[in-house]
Amino acid sequence: MEPEPDHTKPSTSATAAGHRKHLAMLERLSKRAAAAAPAPSQDSPVAAFLSRFAAAKLAAESALSACRSSPDDAQLSLSAAAAAIDDLDRLVAEASHSLPPYELRSALAAASDLRAAHRLAASDLRPKKSFSFRNKSKAPKNPPQDPPPTLPPPPDQPNPSVEAILPGLGFRGRRDATLVKDLRVSDGKDGDFTLADLVSCQVYLKGKCRALHVHKLKDCRVFVGAVFGSVLIEDVERCAFVMAAHQIRIHKATATDFYLRVRSRPIIEDCCGVRFAPHALKYEGIGEDLRDAGLEEETGNWANVDDFKWLRAVQSPNWCLVPEEERLQTIDISDVQEREDDN
Numbered sequence: 001m002e003p004e005p006d007h008t009k010p011s012t013s014a015t016a017a018g019h020r021k022h023l024a025m026l027e028r029l030s031k032r033a034a035a036a037a038p039a040p041s042q043d044s045p046v047a048a049f050l051s052r053f054a055a056a057k058l059a060a061e062s063a064l065s066a067c068r069s070s071p072d073d074a075q076l077s078l079s080a081a082a083a084a085i086d087d088l089d090r091l092v093a094e095a096s097h098s099l100p101p102y103e104l105r106s107a108l109a110a111a112s113d114l115r116a117a118h119r120l121a122a123s124d125l126r127p128k129k130s131f132s133f134r135n136k137s138k139a140p141k142n143p144p145q146d147p148p149p150t151l152p153p154p155p156d157q158p159n160p161s162v163e164a165i166l167p168g169l170g171f172r173g174r175r176d177a178t179l180v181k182d183l184r185v186s187d188g189k190d191g192d193f194t195l196a197d198l199v200s201c202q203v204y205l206k207g208k209c210r211a212l213h214v215h216k217l218k219d220c221r222v223f224v225g226a227v228f229g230s231v232l233i234e235d236v237e238r239c240a241f242v243m244a245a246h247q248i249r250i251h252k253a254t255a256t257d258f259y260l261r262v263r264s265r266p267i268i269e270d271c272c273g274v275r276f277a278p279h280a281l282k283y284e285g286i287g288e289d290l291r292d293a294g295l296e297e298e299t300g301n302w303a304n305v306d307d308f309k310w311l312r313a314v315q316s317p318n319w320c321l322v323p324e325e326e327r328l329q330t331i332d333i334s335d336v337q338e339r340e341d342d343n
Contacts, residue, residue, distance in 0.1 A: 046103060049095040053107055056091060060084035060114050067121045074125055078118070085114050089211070093230055093246040096264030105308060108249070108267070170194030170213075174201050180338045183207030183225070184285070195222065204336045208289045212245070223281055223333055228293035242281045242331065244295045250274065257322055260302040261295055268319060269308045276302050277322040283334040 063081035067074045088111040096104055170193050171179045183193070184207035195203060196215040205212075208226040214233040220240075224231075227245035234251045244261035253271045260266060261279035268274060279302070290296045303321060310316035 045095070045098055046100065049091065049099065050103070053088065053091055053110075056084050056087040057110060057114070060088065060118075064114070064117055064121055067125070078122060078125065081114075081118050081121070085111065085118060088114065089230055093264065096247055104267075104306075170196065171198065171201075171203065172196045173198075175199040176201070178202045178204075180204045180336050181206070182338050183209055184289075204333050206283055206285075206289075206333065206336075208293050212243070214241075223331065225281075225283070225286055226289040226293035226295050228295070240328070242279065242328070244279055244281075244290060244293070246294070258302070259322075259328060261290075261298060262301050263295065263299060265301050265304045265306050267306050267308060271307070272318050274319045275322045276305060276319065277327045278302050280328050280330045282330055282332050283336075 060081050063077045063084060066077035067081070070077065088107075092104070092107045092111060099107070169181075169191065171181075172194065173196070176199070179198075179201055181193075181204070183205060191209060192211045192213065193205065193209045194213045194215070195217060196213075198217045198220050200219045201217075201221075203220060203222040203224075205222075205224045208228055210227070211229040212224060212227050212231045214222070214231070215235060217236045217239050219238050220236075222239065222241045222243070224241070224243035224245075227243065229245070230247040230249065231243065231245045232249050232251075233241070233253060236250075236252075236256050237254045239253075239256045240259070241256070242259040246263040247267075248258075248260060248262050248264075249267045249269075250258070250271060251269045253268065253274050255273040257275045257277065258266070259277045259280045266276065279298070287296070305316075305319050307316035307318055310318060
């Protein structure tokens, strides 16, 4: 969603002052987090991760608290909190392959809670529209003394739109379309990308992005080059995904296939009928994109799936591997040209 144009242009000195204040705030948060965090242990990678995670978590919590305690600097605090939460996501993605399941679940839950708190804080900071009557007529000198009419209660505020919740560039609200984006030449390259409310679409993303958010897809086929952070997939049905990422978390997927190259174990929750197979995508330049994202190595984790809603020692019935005779052959999307839809 494109931001609304800002018709007020701040002076150069005001911008510089705001930038210095932002840097000073980040430095204070970093020093506070570093002082409160325990010293990392050289003997335990898990202990070292927990120490770094605690420092980043404290920085995010401090920045969110500053949003409420210092309204004048709320926007700066909000930006600092977003940066600290991004650090949390990156730490989890980098260490997820070596963390015990309990520690991984706890870290993911903490990062998710902070992200939700950040969205709430951002919503509270948005200016509220004032209520006013238009086309007011001039009141007569001697108005009748009738009792004022009873106004109906104001309507409930609508829930935030998907565009407000899910960040970055993306494709939203399409049906029966072919959607192509080359992230290598995009203005928003290396940022977040969102796919939301798509039905019967073919999606091709060349290049790499920092994070991919997928929400409410049905009967779609999605091909993604490289994600050097996390992929979050929620509420998909009868789809196929071919992608490479450091971390993939899937919630509420039904009858969907995933062809993955992934650094950590894929995580599923509230899923049924999902299947997994090895990565099967190529295009001109994909090797360089995978190397830049640290995904050139095939780890085999596409077959090591954690079902967080299945805690028994036996195999979860909610997922399986795609039989070899049913797997897609490697798909070459080199000749697919950038466009937004077929219409």
